[in-house]
Amino acid sequence: MLDKLIIRSTLRVPFTAGPAGDGAAVARQMDAVLLRAGFTASRALLEHVSGLEPGAAMDRAVTVVGAVRELVGDHVEHNAYFRDFPDGVPDTVEFWVDCLRAVVAPGGVDLLPVYGTYQHGYPELVAAHDELIASAKDRVTVVHLGGSLDDEVRALYLELAGSTTPLGEAGLAALAELAPLCLDAGQPEAIPVREHRAVINAVRLTWGRAPLAVDTPTDVLRLACQASGGDVTLRTTTRFRQFRRPERRILLAALDEVVASGPGKLGDIAAYARRWQRLGERLHPHEYADFPHAQDVFAVARGEKTVRSLAGRIEVAFGSGDIARAVELLSGSPGMLLRQLDRVLRSCSPDEAVHVLERLHGVIDRVSGRVLCSVREHLGNRTRTDAVRVFASRARRAWVTADERPPLDADVVERVLAALDAELARRIPVRERVVVDPAVLTVALPLSGKASEDGFGVMPRGSTAPVDGELLRLFTHWRQRAERTDYDLSVLLLDKDFRRAGFVSWTNHHSDGAYYSGDVTSAENGASEFIDVPLAQVSAAYIVPQVNVYAGEGFDAVAESMFGYMTRELAQKGMPFEASTVRTRSAMRGSGRVAVPLVFARGDDGTWSARWAHLYLPGTSWANQVENNGRSTSLLVRGVMRRDYLTVAHLLGLSGAYTLHEAGTRYDGPVTFVGIDRPDGLPEGSEVITLDRLNALIPE
Incomplete structure (x- = not known):
């Protein structure tokens, strides 16, 4: 249900043009139920529900309450094994002895039905506990009134599609749900994240539309995976579906155009050669003589043509100790140079480090803001040694190993960090009257939805x-x-x-x-x-x-x-x-x-x-x-715990002056508010950047 998706994602309730009437009693009941779940309706939302006919008001209230209860996990019954918990929890040994007695006693039962299964129903749990005594420290989160459903859908779609950082699984699923509804609406000025492009383009493929912003062969592979119901991140393999002939032509045309614009892009094929081979079995490229460059892709995948990738040439340079050559090759792909900067600095002499810094200054303006932030966070932790190094995959799977890398030269790192900060500061848009909730300053920048x-x-x-x-x-x-x-x-x-x-x-x-x-x-x-x-x-x-x-x-x-x-x-x-x-x-x-x-x-x-x-x-x-x-x-x-993460405070510090928000403060004009949640009563026209969209702070 779209209304629930919008509420869960934004804590904004779409405005509904229901029949007018007196829904004030329903509005009061809704707010009372919301308070029990730790939420409250904004003044505008209460006025909106109050102005609806009671039946329509009740429908709206049920939707709102259901959505926020799901947010905090209150949509299920949380039973506890020990009915009186937190009281009455037995000592471990005492509990197991009681279980064993039930087994060995005459007429005893098997252990499994006794252990690990609720011995009481949820109503018994409720009856055993006193009512919660309210506290001034209990959480109260404001739920706001939004625009029309169409406006909220378009706004959320543009925000997700244009995000400068990769969305998590839930965000990608929401984007896939919203994209068909916004097929003919305005698209973001840019779709920086390739996974997001694939989700949108899979919808366009279904409707016979040409894909947007495809500039590498891997973009087409991601699109085919998403259209087949597979993994757009390419983390796991996908079983490709049968594509209709018009779909095959769209995919091969996009692939042909990409390779024609830069034959060197064929070097990307080897990384996913087996997947390209399986995709070729579905697309039948030999039937499309008018797409010769697309046919080259599958020839490389089958090993009939050999194209050395940029990454392969860089590895040869590193392997031979030719750091100058490695830096020259990396400079042709500025994002790759930034991602390999730690390795480069560990491998070069002090004189070579000066050359690297010169190259960095020459290409830094062509690197995405997210990569700049990621590298800045990484290098900020590389002037000291630690015993462990933590790796995390896109699926958040972690492994830990000894950190045997030598620390980087502190002076060199300081110069690199200054360059990164200067470039980030240059790109951050000027915002008038920035007001910041102090609680958000220690939040790490959301450099990827995979890290949440x-x-x-x-x-x-x-x-x-x-x-x-x-x-x-x-x-x-x-x-x-x-x-x-x-x-x-x-x-x-x-x-x-x-x-x-x-x-x-x-x-x-x-x-x-x-x-x-x-x-x-x-x-x-x-x-x-x-x-x-x-x-x-x-x-x-x-x-x-x-x-x-x-x-x-x-x-x-x-x-x-x-x-x-x-x-x-x-x-x-x-x-x-x-x-x-x-x-x-x-x-x-x-x-x-x-x-x-x-x-x-x-x-x-x-x-x-x-x-x-x-x-x-x-x-x-x-x-x-x-x-x-x-x-x-x-x-x-x-x-x-020992890692320093790049926080909202650091980025806001680069952007200029801001004012700390105090609860209850009223402003006489629009502000840019940055905080965990949106407070009630911000002036009309204010820009609001809350926890769900902090990636809006990261410059492109």
């Missing part, structure tokens, strides 16, 4: 957010698709030197003040697990939540999976899951078997903060447990 997840209050990898509350409650929920699936929420506790100080899991219900809600081993109708961490009682320096796939379907195969955390005051009581206390809810869709969503760290002043990781360790195919993967997890945490 879909959800609510989710920040890019490396972002830091304060944790305010006496009790930290972690939760996970999953629902299996086809086979019995057992996920285990666990916590690894680390000291200040990243050594294990304890853990909480299904094998250890209590540790260092933290305690576990009980193990659920199957999720046909959905299952939830919780861990409570009273922050004042924990002596560890780092709290590392993880979700382990013990058995069954992985995170990218289950029907639904999520992780999140709540914060409360100890006296608030309430149900195990209370939507108004949810600070974040993140999907889990990575390819590993051990999810590490974020890390909680204690500061020197005793306050706690969360740093997002969005990483998945490979784990094992079965029986992953926190006590067995502690070393790899602690090394991963060390790498994430």
Whole structure:
């Protein structure tokens, strides 16, 4: 449903031209329900719903409430294994002894029905808990009134299509849903990300339209993958469908034009030769004599023609120690030069480094802003040594290895960083009256949607957010698709030197003040697990939540999976899951078997903060447990916590002066507001850049 997509993506409710009437009572009820979920309607939204006929107002209210409840994970029933959790959680040994007694007692039952299965229904859980006591620290997020549905669809489409950074899975799915509706509408001035082009062009292909912004053979390959329902990122292979003859002509024409404009682009074919061969079996290029350059592509893929790629020639230069030649070749592809800059600087002498810097200044204006930011973040961490190096794939799968690279010369790095900052500052558009919520300054720039997840209050990898509350409650929920699936929420506790100080899991219900809600081993109708961490009682320096796939379907195969955390005051009581206390809810869709969503760290002043990781360790195919993967997890945490990420504060600092926003402040004219969420009452005509669209800050 488009309305829900818009609300979940933007927290804006499309204006509906329903029959007029008195919907004031419905509007008040809607706002009351929203408040229980931690949201509130803006004044404009309340006035809009109030002006509708009661039936139409109720339809609108149901849509709004349903959408925001899904955002925070309140659309499912979060049962807990131990009915009275957080009270009544038995000691681990005591609990297992009780389970075993049930097995060996006369007439005893099998262990499996006793262990891991809810022994009470959700209504019993509700009856066992007191009502939540409201707190001034509970989250209240404003839901705003938007424009018409058509206007909101076009605006979201243009934002997604024109994003300067790659979208995550949810963003790509939304773009694919919106693209057919905007086929004849205005397109973005540029579509910088190739995956986005492929999604849009697959829709155009279906309607017999020529593709947009195709300038490499790989663009056509991505388009064919997307049109076949495959992986547009090319991370996994695609089974190509049968293409209709008009579609084959469109694809081959695009391919022919690309290669005709630059025969050297045939060097890209070898990287995906097998896929090109399979695509050729579907396109029948030999039947199209009028596309000779397209036929060359498949000849290279079959090995009938040999074309050395630019990357191959660069490797030959590095292998022979000819750094000057390598730099010369890299200069012909400025983005590649920037991405290889660390390697170049490690390989060259001080005199050669001067030459490299000269080349850098000559090509830097032809490199995308996202690459400039990525390289700036990377080199900012290369003047010091560390014991570990963390790698992350596009699927957020992480692995850790020893970092054996020598640090780069600090003076050279300083000169490179100054050049990068100067170029970024030159490109940042001038904005009048920039007002910034202080909470957004420590958010890492979203350089890729692959470094984040879909959800609510989710920040890019490396972002830091304060944790305010006496009790930290972690939760996970999953629902299996086809086979019995057992996920285990666990916590690894680390000291200040990243050594294990304890853990909480299904094998250890209590540790260092933290305690576990009980193990659920199957999720046909959905299952939830919780861990409570009273922050004042924990002596560890780092709290590392993880979700382990013990058995069954992985995170990218289950029907639904999520992780999140709540914060409360100890006296608030309430149900195990209370939507108004949810600070974040993140999907889990990575390819590993051990999810590490974020890390909680204690500061020197005793306050706690969360740093997002969005990483998945490979784990094992079965029986992953926190006590067995502690070393790899602690090394991963060390790498994430010791890395300096490029933040919103840095980019805003390059853009010029800005004013810090204070809650309740009213402005006498339009402003550019940058923050986590949009406050109510901004003047008409204001530009708003919130958490969901921080990539708008990254210059092209």
